[in-house]
């Protein structure tokens with residue numbers, strides 16, 4: 001008897017078409033906190049890093065100017081972005097997409113949604129900091145129009161003790 005092929009995931013294009021977003025500011029519902037922490041850990045474990053605990057997510061979300069946007073495929077959270085703004089500047093604190101939903105446009109949707117949301121708060125520039133060896137994130141930011149504006153030399157240290165630069169990017173809104 002021939003083995004049946006393992007069930008394939010839905011084509012990525014299907015995920016992309018179904019994505020919708022929700023914007024949160026202030027205290028997050030517990031189920032959102034749980035999903036955000038789960039996705040952050042799943043996405044950053046691909047890079048050999050640990051993600052945020054539920055307690056960290058809970059407390060970051062209530063800091064002044066914090067806005068969290070999550071994207072959903074049907075009822076399943078696929079990814080999220082967290083920004084914090086003050087006056088006309090904002091910082092992208094983190095963005096993470098569930099590995100099952102990557103390369104389907106979720107991060108692009110999240111960044112574009114964050115731009116629209118931040119424009120409502122009169123934000124003019126969105127800054128972020130990224131490890132130079134995070135190829136997926138660097139490619140993603142460049143594709144979305146971020147420009148590298150400076151470097152923090154030897155900002156990160158990996159498990160083997162190697163120092164890695166942080167690149168600072170800016171997107172003008």
Ligand SMILES: CC(C)(COP(=O)(O)OP(=O)(O)OC[C@H]1O[C@@H](n2cnc3c(N)ncnc32)[C@H](O)[C@@H]1OP(=O)(O)O)[C@@H](O)C(=O)NCCC(=O)NCCS
Pocket residue numbers: 043044046047094095096097098101102103104105106107108109129130131134135136137139140141143
């Ligand atoms: C970086 C990350 C958020 C991208 O999410 P995503 O939903 O897969 O990104 P998108 O599908 O919107 O991709 C947009 C563009 O980014 C680039 N990109 C995304 N993932 C990539 C990869 N693995 N390799 C190379 N380029 C990549 C491509 O240019 C892509 O456009 P294309 O698919 O048309 O070629 C996701 O890989 C992730 O969660 N990584 C782990 C967490 C992380 O690194 N966060 C950022 C920390 S600063």
